[in-house]
Amino acid sequence: xxxxxxxxxxxxxxxxxxxxxxxxxxxxxxxxxxxxxxxxxxxxxxxxxxxxxxxxxxxxxxxxxxxxxxxxxxxxxxxxxxxxxxxxxxxxxxxxxxxxxxxxxxxxxxxxxxxxx
Amino acid sequence: xxxxxxxxxxxxxxxxxxxxxxxxxxxxxxxxxxxxxxxxxxxxxxxxxxxxxxxxxxxxxxxxxxxxxxxxxxxxxxxxxxxxxxxxxxxxxxxxxxxxxxxxxxxxxxxxxx
Numbered sequence: 001x002x003x004x005x006x007x008x009x010x011x012x013x014x015x016x017x018x019x020x021x022x023x024x025x026x027x028x029x030x031x032x033x034x035x036x037x038x039x040x041x042x043x044x045x046x047x048x049x050x051x052x053x054x055x056x057x058x059x060x061x062x063x064x065x066x067x068x069x070x071x072x073x074x075x076x077x078x079x080x081x082x083x084x085x086x087x088x089x090x091x092x093x094x095x096x097x098x099x100x101x102x103x104x105x106x107x108x109x110x111x112x113x114x115x116x117x
Numbered sequence: 118x119x120x121x122x123x124x125x126x127x128x129x130x131x132x133x134x135x136x137x138x139x140x141x142x143x144x145x146x147x148x149x150x151x152x153x154x155x156x157x158x159x160x161x162x163x164x165x166x167x168x169x170x171x172x173x174x175x176x177x178x179x180x181x182x183x184x185x186x187x188x189x190x191x192x193x194x195x196x197x198x199x200x201x202x203x204x205x206x207x208x209x210x211x212x213x214x215x216x217x218x219x220x221x222x223x224x225x226x227x228x229x230x231x
Contacts, residue, residue: 031217042223102149103212104212108154
């Protein structure tokens, strides 16, 4: 099992350019997440998905869009990159736990380091 | 509302010292799960432990141990005889019934010097 993989690992963009980050998981997890991590800010949730075809906003969703067309993939898009989006992006996935729909252990991808000039 | 507090922003110890990382949580749920993750300087996030709210038994794994106390809403992590390889940022997190997201603490950076 590869677990959670992210593509690409590094990327440099110019302001205004667009790009898509791909996350793939082979653990048949229902839930998938995109986080960003900035120095001293911990992990901040951007968007998440509780199933194929469904997405929801997290703590810092502005400037990002997501899609989950297949259960194993979760795409994060930047339509018009800004320097404030320079960050390390992590994808994670998990099973649902309990009847109430809580999240079980989240497993993380290796991260994508994005620089916007 | 759910909240996780890791009051220690940074801890510095010398190798072989014992160190405890504190985690205090707030929740109204009676069923919940607590987690610890490690982020070494290489950057990946590594899952360490998961504990459910009905199991207050302490856990030991090698040099690592976890003390879960519902009475004080704490889930503290102790490293015995610390090593340089333990240098990392450690995150505590909370999962509650009905919430499909984790609530993370801000993390504690542990620096172990030789």
